[in-house]
Amino acid sequence: MAALEELEREYERAKRDKKFQARLTELLTTYAGRPTPLFFARRLTEKLGGAKIYLKREDLLHTGAHKINNCLGQGLLVERMGKHRVIAETGAGQHGVATATVCALLGFECVVYMGTEDMRRQELNVFRMRLLGAEVRGVESGSRTLKDAINEAMRDWVTNVRTTHYLLGSVLGAHPYPTMVRDFHRVIGREARAQILKAEGKLPAAIIACVGGGSNSIGIFYDFLKDKKVRLIGVEAGGRSEKLGDHAARFRGGSPGVLQGTYSYVLQDSGGQIALTHSVSAGLDYPSIGPEHAALRDAGRAEYVAASDAEALAATTLLARTEGIIPALESAHAVAEVVKRAPRMKKSEIVIVNVSGRGDKDIGIMRENLKLD
């Protein structure tokens, strides 16, 4: 608790500190590569024959996903707090790589916890983290995925709390994490809103983003919240079936509960034990969802759907072949939703899809599942 209060205080101060904000902006620009382009997907639009599709290219950021936005922000906070050791959890490895990168940049010791199942399917990212000087610790408990990596990171944190910062990678965990991580990703929506107004002179009819913990989606949604006519659509992992244990669609099969310090929708059994989950994409494979998404859903401001493993894989191939962009399997869930939705929309309408990460890390899984050779 004391560490959370310290973090909250420091974050509130940093938020108002012009120097801190200027340094963050500079790093986001000169190091991470912001702003990212908003790209008109002409061939995909023609192929689907409905709404005009734009892609927000977070996949073009340094380290290959939106995760770097939050890591740079929290990294600068670590500097302010005078801590030297950073720990993180990772599912797909994108947050782990971004954390390892920022630790190398700012000179921190870095330990990343990762489920051994995820280490197997995201081998490339494991090597990248090690190359960047981070120690990757495999986690053998539970489903050996993201949830278990967070458990282990929390255990490390409570043990070494005096010297260590826990660089949580999604809008999860105890306060102030969900709010702080959202704020560091708001830049996605802020840019997208200005970019679409410049390109089209009007707001989009819908924004689509995938939701694991929910950081990229809340990041792109947030600056559109006040634009009531813009539909905000989050896409969860539908996995291989609707049976509990076969998916990570918290709004379809979950109920209110507490996991890892967050009260939100949780996939659980009748006794309150947390259920196992499955998704082809490691980054969406998590039994709970950021609490702000739960609030947006209950308020009716955002809607949440699911895309199956098969739909995400098909969308990956489609985007690769129509636009020459290989999305991360997480982001492919958002693409799968636009494939279903765009044909039903008017040609005058615009939809923005957040391509939160690039697919290089998933090449192994795609190869196993797509059987192109």
Add this chain to the structure above:
Amino acid sequence: MPLAFYKKPALVAYVTCGDPDLPTTREIILAAIEAGADVIELGVPFSDPVADGPVIQRASERALKHGTSLAQVLTLAAEVREHAQSTGLVIFSYLNPILRMGMAKFCKVARAAGVDGALITDLPVEEAGEYLRAMRAYDLAPVFLAAPTSPEERLKRIAEASRGFVYAVSRTGVTGARQQLADDARKLVKRLRRVTRLPIALGFGISTAEQFAEVGSFADAVVVGSAIVETVERNRGREAEAVGEFVRKLSPVTAESSVAAR
């Protein structure tokens, strides 16, 4: 009021319920009481025990494999109560199983089972309003964890909200045996004395008779958890007997004086 400690230092014994199965857990608990335990913490296994080290994690996994639930643990508590009227019984759980059952229902069933109190590891006192109201309504004692890193203000809140005793955590980190007790422990107990008159039980990392005696010299009670759970793990087929022996060895004085106290 069974949560009172009859002797000093008193022994609080933690057991993961359902490991290896519930009938054996019942025998283990009765053996621990026979050997001198004053309070039993009935651990409810949870799928994601973030506050626990590897020993209790493994025990929880074993207990969950055959579906041990909070409801079953409460039934077990009622059975233990029939055999042990003067032993304190505390439900030790993570928040989610209790939320799922419903706070008020949990308190009602626990009261009916003869439970004295509860400790919810992942419910900070700052968020405990509804829980405290429900616990009070059923005359149950809420026990909270105080950590060496807790600032003065927080220790005060914990002391004010706690009934029965305050659980002081000997060091930062998760449950599990350690070679040495940190200086943190003594300092924390001293700080707690300044804000409460409740007895203070110290736990996390205590596994030997030497540590028991050392802690007993400055705390009112000693909590032993992982070491008991590990004894269960290592003695397949004779769990209760082994736990009885372990508890007796841990505190030979406790075993004698507990007989006298009753």
